[in-house]
Amino acid sequence: MRARASILNGPETYDAIVVGSGISGGIAAKELTEKGLKTLVLERGRNVQHSVDYVTEEDRPWDEPFRGQTDRRKMQEEQYVQSQAGPVNESNAHFFVNDRDNPYTLAEDSDFLWIRGHQVGGRSLTWGRQCYRLSELDLKAASRDGHGIDWPIDYDELAPWYGYIEDYVGISGQAEGIPHLPDSNFLPPMNMNCVEKDLRTGIEDNFPGRTMTIGRTAMLTQPHNGRGACQYRNLCSRGCSYGAYYSSQVGGLRTARQTGNMTLRPNSIVTEVIYDPEMGRARGVRVIDAETEETVEFHARLVFLCASALGSTQILLNSTSNDFPDGLANASGTLGHYLMDHPFKAGAFAEMPGYEDQYYHGRRANGIYIPRFRNLGDDQQEGFLRGYGYQGGASRAGWARGIGSDSFGVDFKESLREPGPWSMFLLGFGEMLPRYENYVELDPQVTDKWGLPVLRFHASLSDNEQNMRQDMAEQAAEMLDACGGTNVTPFLDDYAVGEGIHEMGTARMGADPETSVLNRHNQAHDVPNLFVTDGACMPSGGCQNPSLTYMALTARAVDYAVAQVNNGAL
C-alpha cells in the first residue's frame, strides 16, 4: 500500500521536532520541553502507555502458552529476523517489529541482524540497561592507533553531561577509579554472589591490572526521581510498572509531558526531512500517518533525529533535493558509512566447585563486568587494535540440568529439589573498527509497504574483529581456569553484525566536514538546524554499551541548540 498523495499541513508550527521516542528521543523531548520549546515528538509505532500496556507483566510461567520461549511458528512467519537475536521471547515479542512489514536487503557476502522496536519508547522498553561511560582512551583511539577519526569532543567536555544524565536516569554500580572506565554518579551497587566475589579476588590476584566489578545498570537500587526500586523479578523487557529500570515511558517522555510543552504523535512515519534551499535549513518533516495513510507535513525551527542509528540515516538518505542529491547533509559522502556494532558471542564458561551450601534469593537482572584490559598500558596485541570487556555471572544449575540424563523416577525427582553446581560465564563485547566498506544505502529496487526504499546492508567483520573474538574466548577460559574453574569451555559462536543490537555510526561526528556528517554538537555540518543524537553519530564505538552516551550527547546537543536559538543564530 502506498500512502495517499494528499499532503496536509500540520495544525501548527512547533519550535522543535523530535523524530523517535526511544532512549535518545526521550531525552531530547525532556531537554527541549524543559527549556520551554513547544516540541512535537513523532514515533512511527503504536503508543505504549506505562504500566497499562505492559500486557504480559503479571504472567506467571504457567500463564504463558509457550512457557517463556517463543511461539516458534509465529516467529518463523512474522519475526524470522527479530527472533534470531536473544532478547526476543514469548513475553516481549510484541515489542519487536514484524519482519514481513519491515524488510531490508543484504549485499553479497553481507549479513546483518536489524532488531527494532517500533513503538512509543522504542527499544528503551527492552534494552539491556547496562551503562558505561566512554573515556578519553575511547574518544581518541584513532590518534593512538591510526584507524578512523577521533571524536571531536574531549572526555572532560562529556563528563558533566554523563553526570547530569546519570543523576536523572539512576545508575547503580560500584566506583572503581579505573581511568579508562570512568565511574558514573552511582546509586548503591547490586551485590555479587559468593562465587562472583571470590572470582573478583582471584582475577585481581592472578591477572594484575584486571578487575571485575558489578554491572553498572540503569536499574534503581533505591527509589529515585519518583520511580520505585527494583524488585528482582527479572521480567524487565515486559515493561516494569515499578519504573525500576529507565525507559522513555518513566523518564524523558514523562518529564516532557509534565512541562505541558510536548505533543506526542504515535503512528507517524517520518519519510524525509524537508529542506529549504533558500534558507539552507530544514523546514520540518514529512510524515505518513500509519492509521489514516495520509501524508502530513510538520514544520519547526529545530529538527532532532533520534530514530535509531539506521532509522535516522534512512530518513536522511531518503531526503533528497537539488542541493543534496545523495541524501540530506551528505556533502561529505560519508552518510551511511562506518556502520558498527559490538561483536560478541565469544567467551567461556566453567563449573565453579564448592559453595554447595550457598544459594541466592531473587532474580538479579544484572551481572558482572570486566573492563577492557587489551591494548592498554604495556599490553600490545599483534592480532587486533582496541579491546573488549566481559559481561557475565555465576549461578547454580536448576531443574533443567536433568533433561539430558538417563535418570527418571522418584529419586530423580528428589535430586532436583536441590540446586546443582555453580557455574560462571564470561561473554566478551568488543570494539568494531569503523570501516568505510561497512555501510547502508537505499535499495534501488525494493520498497516497503509504504512505498519507501528499504535499506541495503553492506556489513562484514574484518580480521581485527575475528582475532579479537578469538582472544575473548581464550582469555575468558584462561581466567576461569586460573581462578578454580573446572570443565572450562571456551566458545566462539557465529555472530552476525547487528546481533549486538548496538548499531552505531552511519552519520558520524567529526572535526572535518569533508569526512563527517555532524560537528562536535551533533549538528549537521551542512544544515545548521538539523541535529542527529542517536547512535548514528558515533565516530567510534568503544566496547561499552552505548545508550548512556547517546543520552549524554543528546542533552549536550539540546543545550547547544537552544543556546543558538536564544542568541539568534538559529
Place this chain on the structure above:
Amino acid sequence: MNRREALTRIAFLTGGALSFSTVAGVMSGCQAPDADGWTPETLSADAAERLRLLADTIIPTTDTPGAGDVGIERFIDQMLTYWMVPDERAHFVERLEEANAMARSSFGHGIRGLTSEERNTLMQQLVDAADGASRETVTVEMSAAWATYSEPVDVVDGTRQPPQLEVTLVPFFYKLKELTMVGYYTSEPGATEELQYIHVPGRYDGCEPLEEIGRTWAV
C-alpha cells in the same frame, strides 16, 4: 553444566542479546486436568492417556504432584500440534506407538494396563533403546515448515530471508523427558509445590545459606 542452559542464564545480561536455540522446547498451556470437554488435537485419547502415564513414570507423584497430575498430556499434545513441524510430530507419535508395542511384547499389556513397576521397567527399556539410537537432523524449508497450518510465508524477494529451520529428531526417551520436565516444572504445582517460585522477590541477596532458602528456584 549444560551449555545451552548457561547461554540462557546469561541472556538477560545482554538485554538478552544472544541467539540460542530453545533450551528445552517451548511449552504450551499445561493446565490442571479438569477433563471436561478436552480432546487432544494430534493424539488419540488413548495415546494421550499412555503419554500421561509415561510422563508420570519420569516424574511420579510423591509428597507433591507428579507429571501425570498437572495436565502434561494436554501440554504435549499442544506442542505436537502447534509447535512441532510435521516431521517432528510424526516421529514422536510413531515412537509413542512403538513404546506401546514394546509394553505388549514385554508384559502382554499396553501401557495403560501396566503396574507402576512394569512402567519403570518399560522406561528403562526406552532409556536403553535411546542410548544407542542415532539422532537425525532434518532441515525444514520455510515454505514447507508450517504448510499444514497456514499459507507459506510470503517474503519479499531479495530481502533478508527467514533462516532454514533445523530440527533434530532425538530418540523418544529424551524428547519425552524434555517435554515432561519443561511442562512439569513450569506448571503451577511443579514450580510452587515441588520447587519454589516467587513472582516478586523484592530483594536480591547473592549469598544465603541454602538451608534457609530450601529448594531449587523454579525460575
